[in-house]
Amino acid sequence: xxxxxxxxxxxxxxxxxxxxxxxxxxxxxxxxxxxxxxxxxxxxxxxxxxxxxxxxxxxxxxxxxxxxxxxxxxxxxxxxxxxxxxxxxxxxxxxxxxxxxxxxxxxxxxxxxxxxxxxxxxxxxxxxxxxxxxxxxxxxxxxxxxxxxxxxxxxxxxxxxxxxxxxxxxxxxxxxxxxxxxxxxxxxxxxxxxxxxxxxxxxxxxxxxxxxxxxxxxxxxxxxxxxxxxxxxxxxx
Amino acid sequence: xxxxxxxxxxxxxxxxxxxxxxxxxxxxxxxxxxxxxxxxxxxxxxxxxxxxxxxxxxxxxxxxxxxxxxxxxxxxxxxxxxxxxxxxxxxxxxxxxxxxxxxxxxxxxxxxxxxxxxxxxxxxxxxxxxxxxxxxxxxxxxxxxxxxxxxxxxxxxxxxxxxxxxxxxxxxxxxxxxxxxxxxxxxxxxxxxxxxxxxxxxxxxxxxxxxxxxxxxxxxxxxxxxxxxxxxxxxxxxxxxxxxxxxxxxxxxxxxxxxxxxxxxxxxxxxxxxx
Numbered sequence: 167x168x169x170x171x172x173x174x175x176x177x178x179x180x181x182x183x184x185x186x187x188x189x190x191x192x193x194x195x196x197x198x199x200x201x202x203x204x205x206x207x208x209x210x211x212x213x214x215x216x217x218x219x220x221x222x223x224x225x226x227x228x229x230x231x232x233x234x235x236x237x238x239x240x241x242x243x244x245x246x247x248x249x250x251x252x253x254x255x256x257x258x259x260x261x262x263x264x265x266x267x268x269x270x271x272x273x274x275x276x277x278x279x280x281x282x283x284x285x286x287x288x289x290x291x292x293x294x295x296x297x298x299x300x301x302x303x304x305x306x307x308x309x310x311x312x313x314x315x316x317x318x319x320x321x322x323x324x325x326x327x328x329x330x331x332x333x334x335x336x337x338x339x340x341x342x343x344x345x346x347x348x349x350x351x352x353x354x355x356x357x358x359x360x361x362x363x364x365x366x367x368x369x370x371x372x373x374x375x376x377x378x379x380x381x382x383x384x385x386x387x388x389x390x391x392x393x394x395x396x397x398x399x400x401x402x403x
Numbered sequence: 404x405x406x407x408x409x410x411x412x413x414x415x416x417x418x419x420x421x422x423x424x425x426x427x428x429x430x431x432x433x434x435x436x437x438x439x440x441x442x443x444x445x446x447x448x449x450x451x452x453x454x455x456x457x458x459x460x461x462x463x464x465x466x467x468x469x470x471x472x473x474x475x476x477x478x479x480x481x482x483x484x485x486x487x488x489x490x491x492x493x494x495x496x497x498x499x500x501x502x503x504x505x506x507x508x509x510x511x512x513x514x515x516x517x518x519x520x521x522x523x524x525x526x527x528x529x530x531x532x533x534x535x536x537x538x539x540x541x542x543x544x545x546x547x548x549x550x551x552x553x554x555x556x557x558x559x560x561x562x563x564x565x566x567x568x569x570x571x572x573x574x575x576x577x578x579x580x581x582x583x584x585x586x587x588x589x590x591x592x593x594x595x596x597x598x599x600x601x602x603x604x605x606x607x608x609x610x611x612x613x614x615x616x617x618x619x620x621x622x623x624x625x626x627x628x629x630x631x632x633x634x635x636x637x638x639x640x641x642x643x644x645x646x647x648x649x650x651x652x653x654x655x656x657x658x659x660x661x662x663x664x665x666x667x668x669x670x671x672x673x674x675x676x677x678x
Contacts, residue, residue, distance in 0.1 A: 212571045238574040251572035255590045264586070265576030314576055 167223065168209070168318055168350040174216040176204045181374040185209075187318075187350040191341065191364035193382070194354045196371030197393045202354040203248075205371065206320040209352065210245050211238040222317050222350070244311035244319040249327060250303050252295035258282065258306050259291040265314040281313040282306075285343070301332040308343065318350040325360060337363045358397060370394045434651060441644040449645020457623045458631030458646065465539060465627060466607045469546035473554045473603050478596070481558030482584065496559070503552045510548055511616025518544065518617075541618035542625050546607035554603035561595020562588060598661050605657050608650065 168187040175181070181201045194202050207213040209220065211227070220228035222243070227236040245251075253261050262278045269277060282288045285305040295303055304324065311319055324340060325333045341363040344351040353364055361368055361382050368385050370378040370393070378390045389395040441449075449455055484496050502510060516522045518535045528535060535541045565588050573583040589596070611629040618625035620634060628646050635643035 207571070210571070210575060212574065237579075238571070239577050239579050241575075242577070243575060245572055245575040247568040247572060249566075249568065251566070251568045253569060253573075253587060253591075264573065264578070267577070267582075310576070 168221070170209060170220040170228075171218040172205070172208050172216055172220065173218045174204065174208045174213055176201075176207075176213060179204060179374050181205060181208060183371075183374065183376045185369070185376070187352060189348040189350060191344045191351045191353055191366035192369060193361040193364050193366060194352055194369045194371060195356070195361065195394070195397055196377075200371040200393075201374040202371055203322055204374070206245070206322055206352060206354060209318070210243055210320060211236065211241055212245075242314060242317045244314060244316035246307045246311050246319070246321045246324060248322045250307035252303055252306055252310075254295050256294075257291065258287070258293050258295070258298070261295070261306055262310045262313050265310060277313055281309040284312070285309045285339075299332075300328045301336050304328065304336055304340075308340065312343075312347065316349060318352070319344070319347065321351070321353045323354055323356060326356060333357075333359075341365060358400075437644065437647055437651065441648050445641055446645045446648050449642040450649065452635070452639075452642035452645070454622060454626075454631050454635055455642040455646050458626050458628045459649075461539070461542070461623065461626060462608060462628040465542045465546055466604055468543045469550060469607045470600060470604050472543070472547050473551045473607075474596075474600060477551055477555045477603075478558060481555050482562055482588070484555070484559040485562035496556075499555050500552050502549050507549060507610070507612025508616060511545065511613035514541075514545060514548060514613060514617040536617060537619040537621065537625060539618075539624055542614055542627060545613040545617045546610050549610050549613055550603040550607040553606050554599040557599025557602060558592070558596050561592035561599070564595070565591050601657050601661050605654060608653065 167189075168185070170185045171183075172185070173180075173182050179199060179201055181204050183201075183205070185205075194205065196202050204213065208216045216228065217230040218228065219226070219230070222241070226234055227241055228234060253264065256264065259278050259282070262281050263274055266274045266277055278291070279288065282291055285308055287302055287305050287309070290298065290302060290306070295306065298306065304327075308324075321340075325337055328336060337360060344353070344364065351366075353360065355361060368378075368380060368382045369376060370385060370389075370391055372391050372393065378385055378394060385394055386398045389398065450459065480499070484492055484499070505513075515536060517524060518528065518541075519525055520529070520534060520536065535544065569587055569591070570583055573587045574580075578586065608627075609629060610627070611633070614625065614627060615630060620626050620630050622631075622634075626634065628650060632643045632646050632650075635646070
């Protein structure tokens, strides 16, 4: 369980919201500049000056009132940014192994092998990210994130950079994997198909606040923001 | 007149072209004259000269030392300049570049006024039993002073090109700031760091004015290659020409390395492009 009450500033945006996320995917939608990416960075601990509280699995990661702040590297929250953030100078294997320096070499190799097999790209370990297709890169980023056995995972528009046929394949795969993972998974998206595939609740952001929260069906039936209405009606966002 | 290549020739174009050719010829001619008048045997014999040999060793030693100092102290500074925005970082960036535009003779005088016997820190250094002017250490200081900005600016530019998302991802994977820096930021900036180091080293190797003012011209102690060329000119031109040819060769090799380096050694740019 992830629960947060966050207050943060980034540029002209003021993020101020409460958030509860149980195990499994939580889709986050909202117009550009509504604070979706900022919310992920605030939860991750990558945003300076965040106030409020954040706890994950009963452990307090942030309590600004008590000057408590767990740095990013100790939170064990996996993060997949929009362009996947693969290290271009490291092979696929080394990318996945990056989060496992504490393991002995043989265990680390085994964990990397399993992580890559698990996302169906076991044969690509020696490649550099530049030699992979978009879908393959997406899978490497997911394997690397899952390899650290995260307590939560944050994905920023995980499918936006892929072509349509690849999106269809990766979407189902990603949704299945996130449900199986059974930790809070915050997924920022622009796509109704993603929301439906993820099958979890939906959070609608507007100007840094939570405008609406509910099942996709409920939000679809009674959207409270113009954005949410347009989102489901298929109008260009 | 219209030529097959589609170029339109006119009077202005001809004058401009002639001017450009004249400038290129002027830039090439002195170097060509140096190489033309200096045979292989002159180089070998000239570098065997006592003065030249001592200067070569001293230049090697001092520029290697100054490069180590510049990289060790300049890298953290470049990282700070690259990651911090705001007025303070900008002001710091400008201050760091000052030695590039200050004339070397002024730098030499300034170094004397700071570290000389009667300089700002002179009494304090004397109380520690140290006297810097006219020592090999003064040569290194002068070289650091004039060459550090080249490395720091190139390194800061290279660090700025690193995608901040990669640094955030590295942290999220459990890497602290140090591991993130050495495993992600430095490897991705390596071509820029190497270019900066090469530029900085060549500036240190060519350093003349500040060294002469602050460290003097003592054979074997403070007489680097440029100073030895200046000194040899008055006695025997052959060692001077030999050392000059050597410096030209080194400079040319560095130029090739830097221009190749910036084109070839950028894995980040290639790898980030979708295939």
